[in-house]
Amino acid sequence: xxxxxxxxxxxxxxxxxxxxxxxxxxxxxxxxxxxxxxxxxxxxxxxxxxxxxxxxxxxxxxxxxxxxxxxxxxxxxxxxxxxxxxxxxxxxxxxxxxxxxxxxxxxxxxxxxxxxxxxxxxxxxxxxxxxxxxxxxxxxxxxxxxxxxxxxxxxxxxxxxxxxxxxxxxxxxxxxxxxxxxxxxxxxxxxxxxxxxxxxxxxxxxxxxxxxxxxxxxxxxxxxxxxxxxxxxxxxxxxxxxxxxxxxxxxxxxxxxxxxxxxxxxxxxxxxxxxxxxxxxxxxxxxxxxxxxxxxxxxxxxxxxxxxxxxxxxxxxxxxxxxxxxxxxxxxxxxxxxxxxxxxxxxxxxxxxxxxxxxxxxxxxxxxxxxxxxxxxxxxxxxxxxxxxxxxxxxxxxxxxxxxxxxxxxxxxxxx
Amino acid sequence: xxxxxxxxxxxxxxxxxxxxxxxxxxxxxxxxxxxxxxxxxxxxxxxxxxxxxxxxxxxxxxxxxxxxxxxxxxxxxxxxxxxxxxxxxxxxxxxxxxxxxxxxxxxxxxxxxxxxxxxxxxxxxxxxxxxxxxxxxxxxxxxxxxxxxxxxxxxxxxxxxxxxxxxxxxxxxxxxxxxxxxxxxxxxxxxxxxxxxxxxxxxxxxxxxxxxxxxxxxxxxxxxx
Numbered sequence: 112x113x114x115x116x117x118x119x120x121x122x123x124x125x126x127x128x129x130x131x132x133x134x135x136x137x138x139x140x141x142x143x144x145x146x147x148x149x150x151x152x153x154x155x156x157x158x159x160x161x162x163x164x165x166x167x168x169x170x171x172x173x174x175x176x177x178x179x180x181x182x183x184x185x186x187x188x189x190x191x192x193x194x195x196x197x198x199x200x201x202x203x204x205x206x207x208x209x210x211x212x213x214x215x216x217x218x219x220x221x222x223x224x225x226x227x228x229x230x231x232x233x234x235x236x237x238x239x240x241x242x243x244x245x246x247x248x249x250x251x252x253x254x255x256x257x258x259x260x261x262x263x264x265x266x267x268x269x270x271x272x273x274x275x276x277x278x279x280x281x282x283x284x285x286x287x288x289x290x291x292x293x294x295x296x297x298x299x300x301x302x303x304x305x306x307x308x309x310x311x312x313x314x315x316x317x318x319x320x321x322x323x324x325x326x327x328x329x330x331x332x333x334x335x336x337x338x339x340x341x342x343x344x345x346x347x348x349x350x351x352x353x354x355x356x357x358x359x360x361x362x363x364x365x366x367x368x369x370x371x372x373x374x375x376x377x378x379x380x381x382x383x384x385x386x387x388x389x390x391x392x393x394x395x396x397x398x399x400x401x402x403x404x405x406x407x408x409x410x411x412x413x414x415x416x417x418x419x420x421x422x423x424x425x426x427x428x429x430x431x432x433x434x435x436x437x438x439x440x441x442x443x444x445x446x447x448x449x450x451x452x453x454x455x456x457x458x459x460x461x462x463x464x465x466x467x468x469x470x471x472x473x474x475x476x477x478x479x480x481x482x483x484x485x486x487x488x489x490x491x492x493x494x495x496x497x498x499x500x501x502x503x504x505x506x507x508x509x510x511x512x513x514x515x516x517x518x519x520x521x522x523x524x525x526x527x
Numbered sequence: 528x529x530x531x532x533x534x535x536x537x538x539x540x541x542x543x544x545x546x547x548x549x550x551x552x553x554x555x556x557x558x559x560x561x562x563x564x565x566x567x568x569x570x571x572x573x574x575x576x577x578x579x580x581x582x583x584x585x586x587x588x589x590x591x592x593x594x595x596x597x598x599x600x601x602x603x604x605x606x607x608x609x610x611x612x613x614x615x616x617x618x619x620x621x622x623x624x625x626x627x628x629x630x631x632x633x634x635x636x637x638x639x640x641x642x643x644x645x646x647x648x649x650x651x652x653x654x655x656x657x658x659x660x661x662x663x664x665x666x667x668x669x670x671x672x673x674x675x676x677x678x679x680x681x682x683x684x685x686x687x688x689x690x691x692x693x694x695x696x697x698x699x700x701x702x703x704x705x706x707x708x709x710x711x712x713x714x715x716x717x718x719x720x721x722x723x724x725x726x727x728x729x730x731x732x733x734x735x736x737x738x739x740x741x742x743x744x745x746x747x748x749x750x751x752x
Contacts, residue, residue, distance in 0.1 A: 332607075333536055336629035340542035343632045346695045346745055347549065356743035363745075367699045370629055371712070406709055408680045409718050436708075443711045497711070 114268065115260055122256045126249065134245040138238050149210045149229045150194070156227055157214065164216045164223060178228045183221055190215060190224070196231065270294030274303055281310070283317055321384060328377045335370045342366065375496045378436070382503045387430040390508065394424045395525065396459040399438045406442060414452045423461035425525070429508040437504045440497040441466045441523055448521060464525040472516050480514050528643060529553045529571070533563040533586060534578040534605065543576070546632040547639070550691060560584040567593055573647070574601040574639055579617065590620045601642045605630070631700035637690040654689060656751035658735040661689065670735035680705060681726045684719070688739065688749045697746040723747060
């Protein structure tokens with residue numbers, strides 16, 4: 112949930128609670144006030160009546176109506192004052208709520224039961240009215256809250272969103288530390304300065320690691336080349352017996368593998384560092400055809416049928432040497448995993464360059480494919496670096512690589 | 528054939544010299560630019576192998592110097608694997624071939640021989656080996672004077688192996704020669720095996736003596752007897 116929405120959401124929840132409780136409270140207070148007022152009036156009337164009755168004022172004796180009636184009761188009956196709400200039927204308005212006091216009044220010889228009623232405001236109406244009022248007030252409040260959020264918070268949080276935007280766009284490869292403009296909020300300034308410091312530290316670490324990688328790889332290359340060449344000379348020696356030869360093979364193969372590995376790593380670092388010079392517009396399909404021509408006999412040895420389909424030339428601005436490595440690795444992969452008598456399909460459209468090949472599905476998650484040093488089985492001669500090179504090269508030139516397995520075909524696609 | 532090897536890594540320099548001397552080249556060596564420059568001024572070479580990254584000056588400048596003295600001299604550039612721009616520049620400067628480091632000595636030997644053939648044996652160029660005769664300009668193999676049709680890879684393997692007679696060519700060197708990095712290493716050995724098997728069968732089917740010898744698990748060599 113977005114920050115602003117979240118703040119607004121909590122505003123709404125809390126104000127909803129406040130308004131509901133406020134409404135109930137308001138209702139109770141108001142009701143209480145109404146009763147007190149009515150009871151006060153009735154009490155006044157009661158006092159007047161008692162005085163009149165004790166003076167034996169017969170005027171009241173005969174007065175009977177809806178809201179006040181007096182009846183004589185027997186001396187023996189004892190009853191106490193009763194206060195209650197009652198419903199009286201009104202021919203026009205139906206049932207009406209009344210406040211009613213019924214109490215005894217006595218003079219020398221008689222006891223009277225007096226009932227005084229006062230019309231009550233309809234309590235349900237009252238609750239309804241208050242609920243309406245509260246609801247409209249709440250709506251108004253929401254409107255104001257949202258408006259405030261979008262005007263005020265946007266203003267206040269603007270530096271925050273600027274910082275966030277810069278972080279999103281930030282790439283370590285540029286090796287430029289983060290820069291922020293000053294804001295009026297202390298916390299944001301602190302955040303920005305911490306981020307700047309962090310980016311400075313990361314950049315210097317990153318530079319060191321890159322430098323180390325490159326130097327180490329370079330320095331490893333030369334001794335490896337020496338070992339390799341000396342072994343090659345040793346192999347030429349005429350009096351090798353089979354045991355010696357086996358020892359030399361092991362050394363030679365291991366050295367060769369190591370040397371290939373270092374080369375690949377160097378290449379990867381160079382790609383990651385964008386150290387390749389001028390790119391040009393390159394058509395992947397034609398590169399692919401040339402490379403397949405070089406590997407034609409090997410595809411034939413495995414009886415792999417090759418189908419080409421060029422609907423459009425897929426062109427991209429990319430370093431030609433890297434474009435070749437990219438395609439070469441895709442083809443090498445296809446050659447490796449296509450079974451005898453399988454099919455290789457190369458399809459080029461203006462938006463996508465695809466390599467399809469038949470083969471068994473990979474026994475692992477498809478997103479592992481582009482991981483470095485991930486290879487099928489434990490084939491020691493495979494580096495498991497080919498497809499990660501493909502991905503790195505594609506990414507370096509703003510292309511995407513996708514893999515899927517459909518209808519028995521492995522499908523690698525280079526997309527814009 | 529007299530060649531000059533320019534390389535600042537002394538161990539590599541000596542390895543190259545040892546291997547190429549075995550192949551019958553007369554080799555002189557220079558570990559830096561100034562030595563190389565002096566030697567070029569004083570002697571004539573058929574071919575020069577230059578490492579581009581030298582301690583004192585760029586090997587590319589040396590090419591200019593050589594071409595000023597004798598345009599006929601063959602030049603092979605050796606450069607670090609990833610300096611593609613050097614490679615392109617070197618070729619445009621008049622070098623005849625390039626090799627990326629690290630390379631197999633057998634590859635350097637084959638490139639040198641190919642270059643020398645191109646430069647000095649214009650026209651018909653034929654290699655004999657026992658009952659085999661290879662016409663390099665026509666790219667054809669004859670066994671007992673009958674032409675044998677080879678696939679391109681079979682022909683390339685044969686020419687490569689024959690460039691270093693009785694030298695052992697490792698599977699790795701053959702794989703790199705044929706495909707560069709195009710094919711996964713694990714697969715390439717299988718393909719080499721198949722190609723060589725087919726090549727042998729074609730030669731023996733035609734009544735020739737198969738000159739290819741398998742050397743333990745190391746690789747192959749050609750013995751012409």
